[in-house]
Amino acid sequence: MRTMSSGAYASRIKKILPKELRRIFSRLTSPQKIQDFLDTVPANFELNGETARSPLSMLTAGNGHCFEGAVFAAAALAYHGQRPLLLDFETKWDDEDHIVALFKQSDHWGAISKTNHAVLKYRDPIYESPREIALSYFNEYYLWDGRKSMIAYSRPFDLSRFAPEQWITTTEELDWLMEKIAQSGYYEIVPPNTKVRKASEVELEALKCVQWSKPSK
Numbered sequence: 001m002r003t004m005s006s007g008a009y010a011s012r013i014k015k016i017l018p019k020e021l022r023r024i025f026s027r028l029t030s031p032q033k034i035q036d037f038l039d040t041v042p043a044n045f046e047l048n049g050e051t052a053r054s055p056l057s058m059l060t061a062g063n064g065h066c067f068e069g070a071v072f073a074a075a076a077l078a079y080h081g082q083r084p085l086l087l088d089f090e091t092k093w094d095d096e097d098h099i100v101a102l103f104k105q106s107d108h109w110g111a112i113s114k115t116n117h118a119v120l121k122y123r124d125p126i127y128e129s130p131r132e133i134a135l136s137y138f139n140e141y142y143l144w145d146g147r148k149s150m151i152a153y154s155r156p157f158d159l160s161r162f163a164p165e166q167w168i169t170t171t172e173e174l175d176w177l178m179e180k181i182a183q184s185g186y187y188e189i190v191p192p193n194t195k196v197r198k199a200s201e202v203e204l205e206a207l208k209c210v211q212w213s214k215p216s217k
Contacts, residue, residue, distance in 0.1 A: 004160060010081045013164045017079075021056055021169070025079040031103045034076045035112050035122045038069045043116040043212040052174040054167055066098050067178065069114020073101035074159050075168045077112075084159035087111065087130055088181050089137060095149040098141070099181070102130060102156055109133050118209040130156050131187070138189055139199075144207065146198030152186035 004012070014022065028034045044051060044063040051065075055072040058064040064072065074084035085102040098120055100111040110125030111133050119140035127133050134153035141150040157180075159167060167177055190196060 006078070006081045006083055006160070009078055009160045009164070013075070013079050013168060016165055016169055018056065018169065021059060024059070025076050028076045029080060031073075031077070031105070031110055031112055031125070032122075034073045034101075037076075038064070038073065038112065038114045039211070041069065041114070043210075043214075044068060045214050047215070052178055054170045054172075054174055056169045057171055064114055066100075066114050066120075067174075070099045070101045070112070071159070071167065071174065071177070073112040073114070075164070077101060077103055078160065078164070086154075086157040086159065086181060087133060088154040088157070088184075088186075089134065089141065089150050090152040090154070090186055091141065091149045092143075092147070092151060095141075095143055098137070100133075102133065116210045116212050118206050134187075134189065142199040142203070142207075144204065146200070146204060148196045148199070150189055152188050154181060155185050155187075157181050157184050 017025065028037055042063040044061070044065040046065065053061060053064070053068045055075045058068045058072055070086055074086055078084040082103060086099055087102050088099045089097055091097055100113045103110050103112065103125065105125040108125040109127040109130060109132065111123040113121055115121060120137060123133055123136055127136065138148065138150050142148050167174060
């Protein structure tokens, strides 16, 4: 699909949205409101297998994880005329990637983030570039043994390259989108030969602070 202007893309989204999703998006008039909404959505622990749901499917399921929340946020931003941009954080082999939706206010960047933890949350629009956003997450991204695990961040990934029917209202899984983001190119975080300090005991305690408890199957 040829990239449309933000206004034309927003108009196309409004034409294809079902009533319930349009009602929700119409209320989410700022990144702050989008983040507040996502904070009320229970965590998707993928108890029945991995998922990569569209915004419509996430709403139907009633829960979401970081990828699903970021795509939902990008869709809500696009509904209101902003570019639907994602930023992916690549991690070491024994950790999980994280992904956020980027937004811009007054020429500064911020990020909307769906996470169950006290860390890796929302970023206010005070950053000069997507790289600064990525760096702001580095020290909060660590494993239980204290190792900092983020190794790279992606180029901003523009979802308006695709028809909104492909990623907003589809009931199909978005595995194809996850693959395209993974192939989009990454920038390394840590300079060569840099010794990175492990997280301290008090920092590790923060990992125990979660919003939603994992249910039994």
